[in-house]
Amino acid sequence: MAPSRADARPVFATGRGAGRPAAARFRAALDAALRIANIVCMLLLVCVFALPFAWMISTSLKTLPETMRFPPDWIPDRPVWSNYADAWNSGPFPKYFLNSLIVSSGILVLQFLTIIPAAYAFARFRFPGRGLLFGLVMATLMIPPQLIFLPVYLMLSDWKLLNTHFALILPFASSAFGIFLLRQSFLQTAGELIEAARLDNAPEWKIMIRIMAPLARPVLATFALFSFISHWNDYFWPLVMTTNESARTLPIGIAKIRETEGTATWNVLMAANVMLAVPVLLAFFAAQRHIIRAFVYSGIK
Amino acid sequence: MARIDLIDVVKQFKGETVIPKLNLTIREGSFTVLVGPSGCGKTTTLRMIAGLERQTSGDILIDGACVNDVEPGKRDVAMVFQNYALYPNMTVRENIEFGLKNRGVPRRERERLVRDICEIVDLTPYLDKKPQSLSGGQRQRVALARAMVKHPKVFILDEPLSNLDAKLRVHMRTELIELHRRLGATFVYVTHDQTEAMSMGDRIVVMHRGEIMQAAAPMELYDDPDNLFTARFIGTPPMNVLPMNLLPNLGTEGEGRAEYVGFRPEHARLLPGSADPPSDGLAIAGSIITRESLGAEHVYQLRTTAGTCFVKQFLRPYAGGDFATAVVPHDRLYFFDGEGRRLRNLRAASRPEPAAAGVR
Numbered sequence: 001m002a003p004s005r006a007d008a009r010p011v012f013a014t015g016r017g018a019g020r021p022a023a024a025r026f027r028a029a030l031d032a033a034l035r036i037a038n039i040v041c042m043l044l045l046v047c048v049f050a051l052p053f054a055w056m057i058s059t060s061l062k063t064l065p066e067t068m069r070f071p072p073d074w075i076p077d078r079p080v081w082s083n084y085a086d087a088w089n090s091g092p093f094p095k096y097f098l099n100s101l102i103v104s105s106g107i108l109v110l111q112f113l114t115i116i117p118a119a120y121a122f123a124r125f126r127f128p129g130r131g132l133l134f135g136l137v138m139a140t141l142m143i144p145p146q147l148i149f150l151p152v153y154l155m156l157s158d159w160k161l162l163n164t165h166f167a168l169i170l171p172f173a174s175s176a177f178g179i180f181l182l183r184q185s186f187l188q189t190a191g192e193l194i195e196a197a198r199l200d201n202a203p204e205w206k207i208m209i210r211i212m213a214p215l216a217r218p219v220l221a222t223f224a225l226f227s228f229i230s231h232w233n234d235y236f237w238p239l240v241m242t243t244n245e246s247a248r249t250l251p252i253g254i255a256k257i258r259e260t261e262g263t264a265t266w267n268v269l270m271a272a273n274v275m276l277a278v279p280v281l282l283a284f285f286a287a288q289r290h291i292i293r294a295f296v297y298s299g300i301k
Numbered sequence: 302m303a304r305i306d307l308i309d310v311v312k313q314f315k316g317e318t319v320i321p322k323l324n325l326t327i328r329e330g331s332f333t334v335l336v337g338p339s340g341c342g343k344t345t346t347l348r349m350i351a352g353l354e355r356q357t358s359g360d361i362l363i364d365g366a367c368v369n370d371v372e373p374g375k376r377d378v379a380m381v382f383q384n385y386a387l388y389p390n391m392t393v394r395e396n397i398e399f400g401l402k403n404r405g406v407p408r409r410e411r412e413r414l415v416r417d418i419c420e421i422v423d424l425t426p427y428l429d430k431k432p433q434s435l436s437g438g439q440r441q442r443v444a445l446a447r448a449m450v451k452h453p454k455v456f457i458l459d460e461p462l463s464n465l466d467a468k469l470r471v472h473m474r475t476e477l478i479e480l481h482r483r484l485g486a487t488f489v490y491v492t493h494d495q496t497e498a499m500s501m502g503d504r505i506v507v508m509h510r511g512e513i514m515q516a517a518a519p520m521e522l523y524d525d526p527d528n529l530f531t532a533r534f535i536g537t538p539p540m541n542v543l544p545m546n547l548l549p550n551l552g553t554e555g556e557g558r559a560e561y562v563g564f565r566p567e568h569a570r571l572l573p574g575s576a577d578p579p580s581d582g583l584a585i586a587g588s589i590i591t592r593e594s595l596g597a598e599h600v601y602q603l604r605t606t607a608g609t610c611f612v613k614q615f616l617r618p619y620a621g622g623d624f625a626t627a628v629v630p631h632d633r634l635y636f637f638d639g640e641g642r643r644l645r646n647l648r649a650a651s652r653p654e655p656a657a658a659g660v661r
Contacts (some may be wrong), residue, residue, distance in 0.1 A: 029653075192386035195353050198401035201374030211398075216392035 040083065056277075060084070060270035067266045080267065087272035094246055096253035099165065101279075103249055104231045106169040108224055109218070114174040115223075119182035120208045124194070134183075150241055156241065167241040168249070173232065178223045185219040186212055201230045226288040229280050250276050303364040303377070303487050304329040305350060311358035312345055312511075319345055323359070326505075328484045331479045332488040334502030337534070338493055342489045342511035344459060351380050352491060363455065373590035374403070378447035380457040383462065385440045387432040393443050394428040400451045418446045421483075438469050449484065455482075458490045460498065474501055475495050495535050499523070507531045529561065530643035538566050538600060540635070541610035543585075548607050551583055551634075557644040559636035566611040568622035568633040571601060573621030583649065585610070594618060603627055622652050 054074070059067055061079040087093070121127075122134050137239045152171055153162075189212060197207045213220065235251040242248045256274040258264050303507050305327040308391060310319040317365045320342045327333045334345040348354040349361060352373035360367050387396050396572050401411045432440055441461065458477075460469045478501055480601060492498055493601050499519045507514040507530070509520065514534075515527040516592040526532035528539075533539040542563040547552065553559050564583070578584035587605030599618045603610050604624065604638075612619075614628050619625065631649035638644055 082355075189385065190384070192382045192384060193388060195351075195373070196380070196382060196386040196447075197388070197399070198353070198373045199351060199378065199380050200451075201372075202399065203402040203403070206403065211388055211390070 003231040044178045049136070053277075056270050056273055059267055060274050062267050064265055064267055067139075079261060083267045084275070086265075086268045087275065090257050090268065090272075092277075093250075093253060093272075094244060096250045098250055099247055100232060100251075102165050103168040103247075104228050106165060107172045107231050108227055110169065110173040111178055111227055112220070112224075115178035115182055116213055118174070118259035119186055120180045120212060122179065123183045123186035137176045137179055141180075145237060163242050163244055163246050165247050168232055169240055171237070175223075175227065178227070178301075181219055181223055182216055183209060183293050185216040187216055191222050191231065225284060228283050230282075233276075304362075305455065305487065306360075306362040306365075306508075307346070307350070308360045308362065309326055310346075310356045310361065311347065312342070312349065313357045316450070318511070320356075323511070323513065323556060324514065325506065325513060327487060327489060329487055330485055332478070332490065332491060332502050332505060333504045333510060334490045335441075335506045336498040336502075337508035337514075339486075339493055341508040343493075343506075343508050345511075347457055347459055347491050348430050350375050351378050351453070353380075355512065359635045366529045377453050378457055379451050379453040379458065379626060381441075381461045382450050383460040385432075385444040387443055387447070388524055389432055392429050392431055393424060393435070396443055397447050397450050400447065400526040408604055414450050418450045421449070421480075422446045431556075437465050439474070441465060441473060445480070449480075453568060456484075456486050456488045461490075463492075466656050468498075469572040471657070477501060481573055486573075495574070496537065499535065499570075505535075507534055508580040518582075527643050528634065529563070529637050529643075530596075532635060532643075536565060538611040540565050541569075541611065542637070543605075543607040545636075548583070548585070552650040553636060555644075555647040555652045557636075557638060557647050561637040561641075561642055563635040563637065564610075564629040564633055566600065567612040569610075569612045569613070569627040569629045570601075571612050571619040571621070571627055571631065572626045573615060574624035574626055576626070578626050583629045583633055583634060584626050585626070585629075589619075589623045592618075601642070603623075 056075055058076065061081070063080055064084075066076055118137075122130065122137075155195070156162055156167045156170075161170070168182040193211055195206055195217075197211055202210070233251060234249070235255070238247070238249045238252050239255075242252065244294055254269065254276060257269055257272055305325075307323050307325045310323040310325075310478060311318070321341075323346065325346075337343050338568050349356050352368065352371065356369075360369060363376060363378070365602075366414065388399065391399065397415050397418065398411055401414060403474060406414070406555060415428075416425075419428060423443055424439070424444055424446055425433060427439060427443075432443060435443065435481070441464075444461070449650075459476075462473050474497065477488075477490075480660060490498075492502065499522075502519060504516065505519055505522055506516040512594060515522060515531045517525075522531060522535050527537065529542060533542065540563045540649075542561050545553075545559050545562055548562065551562065562583075572578060574586060583604045585607060587600050587603040587610075590604050590609070591602040593600040601612045601613045601614070601619060602614055610627065634649045636644040636647040636649075
């Protein structure tokens with residue numbers, strides 16, 4: 001199919017200038033071919049990301065025997081909506097859901113409170129030890145949580161915070177990645193804006209909150225999206241830090257569906273997964289709109 | 302209204318001296334223009350007055366009070382930036398109000414001030430728009446309004462017109478002059494454009510390599526330059542400067558030894574090569590290499606044995622052939638020494654003897 005479309009281009013082009021040299025026609029054909037190859041590649045990429053998702057939704061609407069059928073069907077014979085109800089009723093899901101929401105948004109709020117001033121300080125002030133401190137912050141990026149979870153666990157245990165939301169929120173109250181990302185964005189903001197604000201008698205915190213942070217909106221939205229998704233989906237940390245339902249989050253709850261039934265009920269599991277993914281998708285769409293709008297705002301002139 | 306004094310101000314950037322030693326008084330209520338080629342230290346001077354840059358040594362006084370350690374926001378100065386530096390996330394109203402809010406001006410007072418200012422600069426219909434939806438001229442006005450609303454003692458303007466197109470620039474020039482008259486505040490204006498400086502300033506400070514070449518009223522600069530740099534910087538086309546040793550028929554009387562002689566293109570007259578030049582002026586013969594006609598004025602470039610020079614004729618173009626003589630009255634000649642300093646005590650005198658063997 002691709003070659004035939006590529007051929008079509010020069011025919012169209014001759015309408016404009018019949019006497020065009022062969023080289024130009026060849027270039028036009030090559031351009032068209034490259035464009036089509038590009039589209040094909042993008043479609044393949046979309047498939048890589050979208051197919052598992054489609055498969056999840058498809059499976060969530062099947063009966064259990066249907067999920068085992070080979071060759072598999074994409075469309076279930078009859079959508080079984082009750083899988084969703086089964087998933088919801090298989091544990092204290094409203095509780096999990098609320099926990100997930102508290103933990104993910106709690107982390108996000110604390111991260112904003114810490115990374116904005118930190119990035120602002122690293123970007124705007126000269127103070128002794130700035131390079132060293134920033135280096136230390138960057139170094140924490142290279143430490144995997146699996147390496148430090150034990151001391152953190154013991155610490156939180158000492159403070160009697162296990163099985164509370166604090167145990168899931170506090171260790172992530174700041175983000176080296178966020179500080180790095182935001183600092184880059186602050187460094188790029190035009191100096192005149194800050195100078196204008198200083199002449200307008202604005203205190204430093206106001207420059208940060210009213211001028212610098214709004215200008216970094218695309219970065220903040222992007223960071224918020226990453227942070228929210230990774231903590232919403234986080235499995236390891238809540239698994240380690242909780243031993244009862246009081247602070248357990250959705251990913252743990254869903255994993256428990258598998259444990260409780262004798263055999264894995266894939267259809268119910270997938271229904272639960274869809275429910276897990278929906279808030280993430282909503283967050284994504286919300287952030288996407290902000291990212292686009294923020295990009296429109298960020299021009300200086 | 303405020304007077305600004307810069308006393309022995311030195312500025313160094315990473316060991317490099319940008320301003321060696323600057324002494325300048327900006328009179329209260331004046332429209333002072335700092336002008337000079339790029340890198341002459343004019344913007345640095347401006348930023349030091351605003352407090353955005355700290356001088357390495359020396360004192361800056363506003364209204365007699367030393368402001369060395371006073372924050373920019375507390376100096377009672379307002380600045381208009383070259384790229385306007387409007388806060389892109391705020392509406393026009395918020396941009397204008399921001400400084401007032403930071404000073405704790407009550408809401409009602411703020412609203413009144415913003416309304417008054419916006420009427421002056423014609424921004425009322427745009428109050429709730431964001432800066433990026435405005436045109437260049439409108440943004441310029443917002444920047445002006447943001448500065449004006451604070452009623453500062455000193456207005457600092459850093460090449461505020463350079464981002465506008467030519468027509469708007471000329472229009473804004475007159476608006477700024479009018480604004481200065483209305484506000485009566487001290488204006489300090491930086492530009493590299495001598496036309497802008499001449500047309501707006503009531504006092505012009507010509508700077509070069511961090512030093513003040515001359516500070517005077519526009520016509521004084523034009524008529525009575527202190528040195529070669531000022532002489533050549535002010536005026537278009539610039540003053541013609543020729544070395545004395547290539548003009549054997551020009552003598553001087555008085556103190557000092559002139560190395561260069563200068564004359565303004567508009568003070569010279571072109572005569573056809575065959576005509577007899579009058580005896581009371583400097584006559585330089587040469588051939589015309591370019592002719593520019595601007596309607597009311599005509600500029601000729603003349604190549605002579607002493608160097609190329611420009612001659613400007615008004616209204617009636619020169620009608621003769623390519624071989625011509627530029628004649629400059631003796632009292633229109635400026636003499637400079639080898640260092641470029643003006644020699645005011647020197648007067649021109651004809652030396653008729655070598656003329657026959659000389660330039661002609």
